[in-house]
Amino acid sequence: MSALVQDPITLENERGSSPPQSQIDQLAGAMALPLGDSPTPASGYSGNVERSTPAHAFLEHSTSILFPILFVPNVYFSFDRLYDLELLWLAALAIPLALVLGDFIGGLVHWAADTYFSEDTPVVGPALIKPFRQHHLFPRDICTHTFVSIVGNVCILAVPVLTVCLYVLWVTDHGLLAFATLCTTLMAAATVATNVFHKWAHQEQPSAGVRLLQRTRLVLEPQHHQVHHTAPFEMQYCITNGWLNPLLNKTGFFRKLEAFLRFLGIEPTNGENSCDNPRI
Template structure:
């Protein structure tokens, strides 16, 4: 199902219908005899096995260190935010915090789109450590549900460390007036950091069909975090839309604006690189 660049906008209902007819990532049913023997997607896919095997001890250590630093900084900053909180600022704090959540959703889309669409697992450092999980996720979407807390969240926690360190530095070394002058900015930054760090956990929940706590399914049903049905749209091959995976609030407007297809068209025009070439290569791997 090759979609052309700048293709007409699809409605959510159309995409869901197509996904049910053509490409359910959790469905191993096949149409011809060979495909019936070899599952198309899932943990037994040759590419998925190879990609899962590339998760190294060094990578695991990096994730553990990042999770520990990030949680420490989050707790410290929460304490400082509470210490300097002023009730009369609450409305503006709510609005800037909401802007932080929107930014996190957009950032999740941008990073997800970039990793899905460009680069390759063969790239030095970046490929094996950061692009690999995206390739694995498309050919074995359930693997994320078998990852523990560290493997699921390590990379996202890492991304928030510079911003959280910047905040802690200000709270520790700046005057009370300077902190108050920057309080809205910090509220924005803090919610941005919280939602960026939780993005892959939210994404994991969107693939988890059993055993989720009631409060998580309630947040999904209210579309405060990424709902399962909404995220299924992204899992229709060739994985070219609905990249935002924090709240998913920006997916529909960005699809309407043809944001990702326009960006891909421009990049292909300038560089000559074909979008999703590496992703397609991994999906094609057979025993």
Template sequence: MDNLEVLPASTTSPPLLNDPRVLSSWSHRLWVAIGCTTVLISLAKSMVAAAHSHIWLGPMLAGCVGYILADLFSGIYHWVIDNYGNASTPFFGPQIKGFQGHHKEPWVITKRQFANNIHSSALAITFMVLPVNILYNDPIIHGLVSVWFGCLMFSQQFHAWAHCPKSKLPPLVVALQDAGVLLSRSQHASHHRPPYNNNYCIVSGIWNKFMDDNKVFEALERFFFFQFGVQPRSWNESGF
């Protein structure tokens, strides 16, 4: 859920690797470190509280629910950003512009360095998880929150891996993709055909078949159109 900025045609050659827009800055790295620390504190609180109470099943099940919810919420967010608003939309404008650019040049995401790719997600997740760390010690709450928001924070990296050839990915990532734990390249490929209106979920993709077969997003688009008169971008022939 990061800014996938459109790069000019002149940057489609190897010098793109040195373009500052794909490189990680120290501020990017700092936010990723803070985000990861915040999520790890939540996970640690879940494990410590579970150890003290000798109840592990609840936190483990909560973690599984968090993993499932992360994929669903990644799809909902992706659908909204793809279809509504524009570059001038407050707060979300850069992300909307970025996701539109990603459909035009999907390969650019594979050139982004890790912290550059997920720093915006890490910043948002930090402010979502930090209050939970301060206010709660319940192992089930932290089991849910740590996995849910941890997966959301890394979802943009899972997304990037789904655009990489298997030969360029670590064997563990390939194994997780093949097992359906992480979004696979084959599943995500159909999202990059106009009008870009399916397979929105980018953590594991486990929700994609249900959402697409039952036309959940299409029903929501019709609802918003008839209620507010707003058409999604996917209704245009080109998708944008």
């Protein structure tokens, strides 16, 4: 068991069942991150430096620059369209909706990467599966990653989406489409920011401003996220702000999704690769 996580409560380790929320909260409260760990594997750091290939690094950097260039006109023209159509109230709805949708999509991708495929799967294996699974072994490695390596992968996916949104705003003047593009743009921003919030949740000494955002639950709260890094490692997949985790835990959403996929003949692979190692 690593020094990072001591498991004070044994949770039921059986697919298809989740502990009650009160037990999750109790566990979360007991999981404060230790401060002052030295950068060793035992403290959650691998000591390794992962580098992108030149082509991947180019995509990460270029799309990290393109993202804000596309984000600003998307937001401006969406608001402008809604204002012209006297539908500005829809913008107030778009902000919380985008935060919830961003949390859900991030959680869905995280669950899929933790549960299916393998580190050897072409394209997604090294780009998505391996980072998620290695994160379970060395949770604080994320704190050593650069900003571009944190947001770059999501920007690669978000930039084409924002390009389509801008095109839609250019060719149509429909109010509901303006609302949809605003929701999509804000959701893309929330998704891009997810790994920044995730990194903050693993920092030993986050800044006062970050702590304030975490305490108000506008971004992922560390003790809430620590439950994901604790046996049975099957909860709290949402890592933008974690707002949906209680609902998804309570309804057994991911267990039901796994049961449905098993019915279709798709079996989980979360015992492979980095997950072969017990996380604690």
